[in-house]
Structures are given as structure tokens and as C-alpha cells.
Amino acid sequence: MAEVTLHATTHTPPVAHAEGHQHPIKLYLVVWGWLFVLSTCSYLVDYFNLQGYLRWSLIVLFMMLKAGLIVAVFMHMAWERLALAYAILLPPLLLLVFVGIMVFESDYTLLSRIIFFKAGA
Template identity: 80%
Template sequence: MTNTAVHVEGQQPSLHIHMHEALASGATHTKGQQHPIKLYLVVWGWLFVLSTCSYLVDFFGIHGYLRPSLILLFMVLKAGLIVAVFMHMAWERLALAYAILLPPVLVLVFVAIMVFESDYTHLLRVIFFAPTA
């Protein structure tokens, strides 16, 4: 029994050193996730291209439903890139991504439903209140 106690006491400084090494290496890993600078530069490039495309819609004078559709498309693409990369949503858990991204998508769906319903209501009012000949 004493031999075992002496053997363990002899190894305690060694365990203490290994513990310090493990904590030090663990501390370097807990600083955060590092992404290559190339990723950020590529995203900045895409944001510049999408912004240029958005301005070109106005420059070329596109009219009708195509104009707001293109501007909204470029806006949503830019917002998606910013949220995914700069706000680190691409590396988050799926549940957190759903909790943040799903409500705005549902709001857009409800807005689309209201637009269709308002067109239907307007059509009924035009038909009902139309002057009779």
C-alpha cells in the first residue's frame, strides 16, 4: 500500500504539468472559430456585385413589376450573405437558424396572402359599385 502511495505521489508533479498543458491548449481552442480572410473578401465582392446590379436596374430604367422584383431579389440576396457570413448564422445550430429566419419568412407569406385578398376585395367592390348602364 505504501509503495502505491509513493508511486502516485511521485507522479503528481507530472500530472500537474500535463494538466497545465491541457488547460493551456484548451484555452487556445476556446478563443473562437477563425475563418479565412478569403471568405470575407469573396463575400464583400459578391455584395459589391449585387449592389452594382441593384443600381443598374435604376440606371437602365427598368419599369413595371420587374423593377421592384429585381431590387427586392438583390436586397434579399445581400441580406442573406450578411446574415450567413458576417453574423455567423451559417455555422450556428439549425434550431437557432430556424428561430431567427423562419418568422420573417412567415411574415412574407402572410403579406402575400393579404395582397391576393386585397386584390380580390378590390375586384368585388369594383363589380358591386360599378355604375349600371
């Protein structure tokens, strides 16, 4: 009869992420630099006295970029699960879509009021 020997294999458990994982300081300095550049660009919009939709588009663009950097790096959202990121980021994005829809609707409402009240005069 053949003898069967079982060899014990050493199995090491997967390494868990350490609590309080530190990111390199260079990452934070680079993000801080980008925030400074974006704030300077936002200031230059006022300095060059841009007006109309260009002004507000640039201000909102720079604001969203700065908020995105802050949320992604300083609030550690870049390292969270995708479901949690969607739960936090999706509602503000949907609000922006609804605001855009309301802007188009307001133009239509204004036009219909002008036509209606002009016809009644």
C-alpha cells in the first residue's frame, strides 16, 4: 500500500491596508500648487473685466476644478470605493443638469411672456 504524505503549505494572509496610510507630501504640494494656479485664473477673470456668459462660465469652471481637487485629494475621495464616490458626487452633478434645464426653460418662459404681453397691449 502506498503511503500518502501531505505537505503543509504555508499560506500567508493578504496584507491589510494599514490604518492611517500616508500619501507622499509631493502629492499635496502639487495639488496646493494647482489650487493656487486655478485661484489666480479666477482672479484674472475679474482683473481683465470679462463680462457675460464667458465670465460666469470661467468662474464656474475654475470653481468646479478647485472643488474637484479638494474633494479628490484632501477629502481622500480618490481612494474610496466607486459606489461611495457615486453616492457623494452624483447628486451635485444631477443638480447642475437640472439647473441647465431650468436656464433653457427660463429663456422659453421669458420669450412667451414677451409675446403674450406685447400682443395684449
